Amino acid sequence: MRKYSIFLCFLFIINAVSAQLEEARRITQTLCSKELHGRGYVNHGDSIAARFLEKEYSKIGLNYIKGHDSYFQSFAHNVVTFPGEMSVILNNDTLIPGVDFMVDPNSGSSNEIWNYISLRTDELFDQQLKERFLDSKRKITENVTGCVIDIRNIKGDSLKKMRLEIIPLLAQQLNVLVISDEKFTYSVGNEPYSYSLIYVKGYKFIGVSTIKTQIQARFKENYLSTNVIGTIPAIKKTKKTIVLTAHYDHLGKMGKNTYFPGANDNASGVAMLLELARYYAKNTVKYNLVFIAFAGEEAGLLGSGYFVQYPWLKLEDIEFLVNVDIMGSGEEGITVVNATKHSEKYQQLIDINSKENYVPIVKSRGPAANSDHYWFSERGVPAFFIYTMGPNKNYHDIYDTYENISFSKFIPISELLKKFINGL
Numbered sequence: 001m002r003k004y005s006i007f008l009c010f011l012f013i014i015n016a017v018s019a020q021l022e023e024a025r026r027i028t029q030t031l032c033s034k035e036l037h038g039r040g041y042v043n044h045g046d047s048i049a050a051r052f053l054e055k056e057y058s059k060i061g062l063n064y065i066k067g068h069d070s071y072f073q074s075f076a077h078n079v080v081t082f083p084g085e086m087s088v089i090l091n092n093d094t095l096i097p098g099v100d101f102m103v104d105p106n107s108g109s110s111n112e113i114w115n116y117i118s119l120r121t122d123e124l125f126d127q128q129l130k131e132r133f134l135d136s137k138r139k140i141t142e143n144v145t146g147c148v149i150d151i152r153n154i155k156g157d158s159l160k161k162m163r164l165e166i167i168p169l170l171a172q173q174l175n176v177l178v179i180s181d182e183k184f185t186y187s188v189g190n191e192p193y194s195y196s197l198i199y200v201k202g203y204k205f206i207g208v209s210t211i212k213t214q215i216q217a218r219f220k221e222n223y224l225s226t227n228v229i230g231t232i233p234a235i236k237k238t239k240k241t242i243v244l245t246a247h248y249d250h251l252g253k254m255g256k257n258t259y260f261p262g263a264n265d266n267a268s269g270v271a272m273l274l275e276l277a278r279y280y281a282k283n284t285v286k287y288n289l290v291f292i293a294f295a296g297e298e299a300g301l302l303g304s305g306y307f308v309q310y311p312w313l314k315l316e317d318i319e320f321l322v323n324v325d326i327m328g329s330g331e332e333g334i335t336v337v338n339a340t341k342h343s344e345k346y347q348q349l350i351d352i353n354s355k356e357n358y359v360p361i362v363k364s365r366g367p368a369a370n371s372d373h374y375w376f377s378e379r380g381v382p383a384f385f386i387y388t389m390g391p392n393k394n395y396h397d398i399y400d401t402y403e404n405i406s407f408s409k410f411i412p413i414s415e416l417l418k419k420f421i422n423g424l
């Protein structure tokens with residue numbers, strides 16, 4: 001009988017865990033679905049995601065923050081989008097977006113067969129030659145509409161200078177095709193170039209004589225994005241609050257048929273945020289808990305920046321903030337940004353983890369401006385940013401899919417976070 005009840009209890013735990021995981025998978029899969037368009041700015045993908053989160057918050061039973069009559073905090077920002085044509089044809093070879101080529105997030109539009117010149121990188125580094133090129137460019141503008149630069153052989157500071165200074169300068173004057181074998185890593189642009197800027201893999205640029213592109217870029221000014229904010233009050237009335245955050249936006253679309261699913265980054269983190277919300281809805285603690293799904297993180301930490309400027313609660317009432325991103329891995333442990341700044345709290349995480357062995361390592365990292373915790377840290381709010389590490393290296397590309405994340409440490413990490421939060 002005793003054995004039997006232990007068995008039942010064991011079954012119950014297994015079922016609870018698999019239900020939690022199922023729920024995390026459902027949320028991640030929904031956020032990554034085609035219908036949400038990569039949670040960016042084409043077809044209002046981010047707004048669709050916000051409405052989905054609104055439903056989830058209300059299902060869990062999160063309250064509105066006092067003085068507000070919805071979960072939504074909206075803000076305006078400028079953004080470059082690619083809602084339509086996205087074609088690059090070299091000779092007769094139509095390239096695949098995201099695989100063979102990628103546009104720069106700030107690329108302008110084009111719809112033409114290029115009359116192009118090839119530029120050597122050493123010419124572009126030489127100040128005199130550069131000026132001569134730009135002078136002569138003015139003279140040849142009428143017939144030259146583009147240039148090709150091969151950056152495969154430059155490295156280090158030269159590569160940096162090429163990418164950050166020279167190529168952007170060129171893209172303000174003519175179409176630019178850059179041959180590069182680096183991993184494609186996309187982002188969100190908000191300062192469009194006048195002309196198209198395209199990165200093409202070296203294996204596709206062999207014996208090319210004709211370049212034809214059709215790229216539709218659209219600059220949206222004052223686009224409205226929305227933070228989604230809910231709360232669970234403390235057992236006993238208090239001002240003290242713990243804030244838990246995860247960004248839900250991603251990179252959206254690159255043309256009408258290609259989108260960035262952003263499964264690990266950061267559908268998985270939103271799934272973690274909702275897992276914590278579900279848990280604390282049933283297990284209230286001595287602090288108020290505020291849950292924020294931030295918008296516009298990929299566009300430059302915009303949602304969190306706006307929130308800190310127009311906070312819905314006093315920043316000095318925040319005892320601690322935990323921001324989570326990339327929660328789908330963990331096979332190689334987690335990294336804690338700001339660990340060096342809050343070493344006592346970091347030690348608490350280490351202690352909890354060493355008792356239960358949730359993840360192989362809880363790695364320390366110093367302050368970094370790499371996610372939404374940043375603006376809070378700048379204002380003196382104690383905060384950690386936690387992300388997982390593992391073999392899945394699909395980051396800001398079309399391969400960051402639901403199918404490619406393991407969730408192998410999702411439940412252990414959720415336990416670690418709950419114990420950490422409960423001990424604050």
Ligand SMILES: [Zn+2]
Pocket residue numbers: 247265266297325326
């Ligand atoms: Zn992210």
